[in-house]
Amino acid sequence: MIPLYNTAGKQVVYADEACRALYDAEGNVVAWFDEELVYSLNGRYLGWVYQGWVYDRNGHPAMFAENAIGGPERPQLNNLARVLPKRMKLASLPIPLPRRQPRPARRNRASSWSPRSGVAYFTQ
Secondary structure: EEEEEOOOOOEEEEEEOOOOOEEOOOOOOOEEEEEEEEEEEEEEEEEEEEEOEEEEEEOOEEEOOOOOOOOOOOOOHHHHHHHHOOOOOOOOOOOOOOOOOOOOOOOOOOOOOOOOOOHHHHOO
């Protein structure tokens, strides 16, 4: 599991090793990937992933992995923030996957944090 952190350095979600989906701490699917694009469970376009950063639909970085490259200044991660949850049972992706919303033209990557960092990212 690959933890993703919000603007406060708190683990928010986890990507599976194959980067097929994002999961909450209980193992529930909260979003899925179509290559570098991110979609909600109902198929709504949320943003994209680039160099370890998850961007919102407006091009602002919303979450990051520890190995993310570039982006805005990151918060300090304390040792408690780096603890992965105990082995969780991961929910399956819905089959078939929901119909995807067409993505708008990709915005330029912004250098300022998204106002929807963390859990709010999935409600945009």
